[in-house]
Amino acid sequence: MKIFTAEKIRKCDEFTIANEPIASVQLMERAAQACVYWISENCKIHKSFAIFCGNGNNGGDGFAIARLLYLKGFDVDVFVKDVKGSFSQDAAINYKKLKDFSGISIKEFKDFQKERIPEQTICIDAVFGTGLSRKVEGEEMKIINKLNSLQNIKISIDIPSGLFADKNIDENSAVFKADYTLSFQFWKRSFLYPETGKYAGKVVILDIGLHSQYINETDTSNFTIDDGLIEKIFKPRNEYSHKGSFGKVGIIGGSYGKMGAAVLSVKAALKSGTGLVFALSPKYGYDILQISSPEAMFIEGGKNYIENIEIDQDIVLGIGPGLAIHQETEEGLVNFLKNYSSPVILDADALNIISKDSSYINLVPKNSIITPHPKEFERLFGKTKDSFERSDLAVHKAIELKICIVLKDHHTQVITPEGNVFYNVTGNSGLAKGGSGDILTGIITSLLAQGYSSENAAVLGVWLHGKSADFAAEKHSKESMQPSDVIKELETTFLYINKKVTKKL
Structure with a gap:
């Protein structure tokens, strides 16, 4: 799915209004209907709503939602800054319609400060939308802070009030903290970064029928990794194939x-469909790897450290899991990269070795994939003030070095040599355990060996990793799930995607 800036979303609305054609107030009604449908389906046990509306079009959405919820039999109270205030044209139309319903009370924000509402009442935020360009102040700031202090379920319409669609917020800004955000048509970039995404809660994308021509023809460099994209990338197995059809993987670590890091990576590579897997490790790892992963083959890479890396050119290499950064290993890796030109996957200690000398990063072959977490990224490329700036720097480095960067985070980003950013929306906090990154290395290496391009291997790899983690969390909980559970659930994920792409009569 494409991610558009707030400006492009505004233009998409305008294009839809002009070319569907549809009146702007009717488009607002369509958006409100989509919200009410979701709310009525998912909030059936709740009977009362308090809806907080601003003066702009986001407030107009709120007025329309209030009316439609009331017509469905829910109890609705509406709060505005000033009952005699000035509203945008479409918001004013819906405000007038709302006043015709005697059963809906309309009060001011200051009245709410004095009230105590039951915890069963759901609070809906429709104060500010994507057009906000300033820090929230005054009565709006007070009402947001008051709402954030409550334990009630909170829903934001399109975007939490106080949040910007495309950039970080200032420190100590007043931002509505939603449990759910009902976003119209598109993800916003701010939903996908830790500093700002925490305010959005669970994001639900509602299709409100914005014009497909504009969406298809408008360029962007930002995308989400969703099922639709994965269905285009994933290649089902040809029944007339053999182990040589699916490549060879070498995990060096x-x-x-x-x-254990090497074992997890090897197991993940095996479970991701590659034909042959080799493990290159120190001599003392032989028994461990052969017992834990009998399907893999062992190559000795030194008695105590990995001192020599000699691999056939037809093996795709994943380097780094549990590698350690001994001098002998550093020399072996650097010498290897000086004489190797095929794409490799570099993670963990391989990245820590490369970060020791600023010239090493230039040895990484073109179209390789590096998978740093934020600290590893900082060691490689320097400090940034926040995750937005880190992402921008990653784009610059991916273009400069002609590599793919898998920037690991809550919403991991795949950044391509063309400067495109793909945000993964699968996965959960259960992955915040040692070993999760080693699994990702094995998965991506396996996919690259199977003939996927570097970009597609990285995109499909992070999706498989996250989706398998979601299945693991359902079975074991985020707290108790282990990286080995994620490897096990790869089978569930492959069944899931195969079912989606299989042609049926």
């Missing part, structure tokens, strides 16, 4: 006390 493991050291004293860290053999």
Whole structure:
């Protein structure tokens, strides 16, 4: 799915109004109907709503939602800054319609400050939309802070009030903290970064029928990784194939006390469909790897550290899980990269070694994939003030080095050599455990070996990783799930995507 800026979303609305054609107030009604349908389907046990409306079009959405909820039999109270205030044209139309219903009370924000509402009442935020360009102040700030202090379920319409669609917020800004955000048609970039995404809660994308021509023809460099994209990338197996059809993987890693990282990566590569998997590790890892992963083959890479890396050119390499950063290993990796030109996947200690000398990063072959978490990224490329700036720097480096960067975060980003950013929306906090990154390395390496391009291997890899983690969390909980559970659930994820792409009579 494309991610548009607030300005492009506004233009998409205008294009829809002009070319469907549809009146702007009718488009507002359509958006409100989509919200009310979701609310009525998902909030059936709740009977009362308090809706907080601003003076602009987001407030107009709120007025229309209030009317439609009332018509469905819910109890609705509406709060505005000033009952005699000036509203946008479409908001004024819906405000007038709302006043015709005697059963809906319309009060001011200051009245709410004195009230105590039952915890069963759902609070709906329709104060500010994507057009906000300033820090929230005055009565709006007071009402947002008051609402944030309540334990009630909170829903934002399109975007939490106080949040910007495309950039970070200032420190100590007043932002509505939603449990759910009902976003119209598109994800906003701010939903996908830790500093701002925490305010959106669970994001629900509602299709309100914005014009497909504008969406298809308008360029963007930002996308979400959703099922539709994965269905285009994923290649089902040809029944007339053999193990040689699915490539060879070499996982280079493991050291004293860290053999588990190599084991997890090897197992993930095997479970992701590659034909043959080799593990290159120190001699003492032989028994561990052969017992834990009998399907893989072992190549000795040194008695104590990985001192020599000699691999056939037809093997796709994932380097780093549990590698350690001993001098001998550093020399071995650097010498190898100086003489190797095929794409590789670099993670963990491979990245830590490369970060020791600023010249090393230039040895990484073109179209390779690096998978840093924020600290590893900082060691490689320097500090940034926030995750938005880190993402911008990653785009610059991916273009400069002609590599893919998998920037691991709550919403992991795949950044391509063309400067495109793909945000993953699968996965959960259960992945915040040692070993999760080693699994991702194995998955992506396996996919690259199977013939996927570097971009598609990275995009499909992070989706598989996150989706399998979601299945694991359903079975084991986010707290108790282990990285090995994620490997096990790869089978569930492959069944899921195969079912989606299989042609049926």
